[in-house]
Amino acid sequence: MTFRASGMRAWLLQRLSSVYMVAFIVAALLWYATSGTISYAAWRQLLANPLIAVAVALFFSSLLIHAWIGMRDVLIDYMPIMGLRLVILLGIAVFLIAMGIWLAFILISVVKV
Amino acid sequence: MLTKTQRPKYLNLFRIREPVMAVVSIFHRVSGVILFLAIPFLIYWLALSVRSPEGFASASTYFSSPWLKLIGLMLAWALVHHFFTGIRYLLMDISIGENLPAARISAWLVFGIVAVVMLVVIGVMWL
Numbered sequence: 001m002t003f004r005a006s007g008m009r010a011w012l013l014q015r016l017s018s019v020y021m022v023a024f025i026v027a028a029l030l031w032y033a034t035s036g037t038i039s040y041a042a043w044r045q046l047l048a049n050p051l052i053a054v055a056v057a058l059f060f061s062s063l064l065i066h067a068w069i070g071m072r073d074v075l076i077d078y079m080p081i082m083g084l085r086l087v088i089l090l091g092i093a094v095f096l097i098a099m100g101i102w103l104a105f106i107l108i109s110v111v112k113v
Numbered sequence: 114m115l116t117k118t119q120r121p122k123y124l125n126l127f128r129i130r131e132p133v134m135a136v137v138s139i140f141h142r143v144s145g146v147i148l149f150l151a152i153p154f155l156i157y158w159l160a161l162s163v164r165s166p167e168g169f170a171s172a173s174t175y176f177s178s179p180w181l182k183l184i185g186l187m188l189a190w191a192l193v194h195h196f197f198t199g200i201r202y203l204l205m206d207i208s209i210g211e212n213l214p215a216a217r218i219s220a221w222l223v224f225g226i227v228a229v230v231m232l233v234v235i236g237v238m239w240l
Binding site for chain 1 (some may be wrong): 146148152156159160162163165170196200203206
């Protein structure tokens with residue numbers, strides 16, 4: 001059994017991305033609970049910080065990878081028609097890549113390096 | 114042969130009493146698909162919040178209308194359920210609570226935690 005063919009990589013990426021997202025969500029909730037009312041200026045200033053922007057970028061990278069593996073698992077289980085499964089998977093891949101590009105544009109526009 | 118023909122055969126999923134672990138599992142999938150569908154709305158919300166002070170104001174009051182509140186509540190349930198059942202699976206991956214009695218207890222525990230957190234979410238959204 002090779003690493004490549006076993007599904008081990010998908011399994012591992014699903015766990016790593018979930019652990020990162022749990023840590024990010026807990027940190028974000030703690031920040032939200034302790035910062036009171038947030039102004040637009042404070043929100044922009046927060047996201048202008050390159051470290052925060054990278055943390056957000058990693059969160060969405062994790063989210064998109066996690067969504068890809070999860071949707072792929074669901075389709076493998078419930079869509080027995082091979083051609084249709086591939087078409088839907090292709091649609092999901094295009095959709096997720098588009099979401100990643102959109103997010104990259106947003107982050108690049110707010111971060112101050 | 115006689116016993117074989119007398120055995121009940123249920124293909125109707127609603128007539129099969131699923132163990133609680135199976136219910137947690139299928140809800141994990143359903144909530145995962147809901148969260149997948151929510152991705153563009155999450156990114157749109159982020160884009161809106163950084164666009165302008167007006168955009169930030171409307172992003173802050175995103176879920177204030179009654180109908181959007183219901184959608185927000187469903188999304189909150191999906192996130193909360195997926196989050197806590199996901200942690201349960203992560204713990205099982207490192208061999209915590211792997212055996213059947215423990216898995217049954219943790220499945221009920223997860224349902225309890227999700228219910229309590231959802232009460233808090235409802236409190237925050239409506240009060």
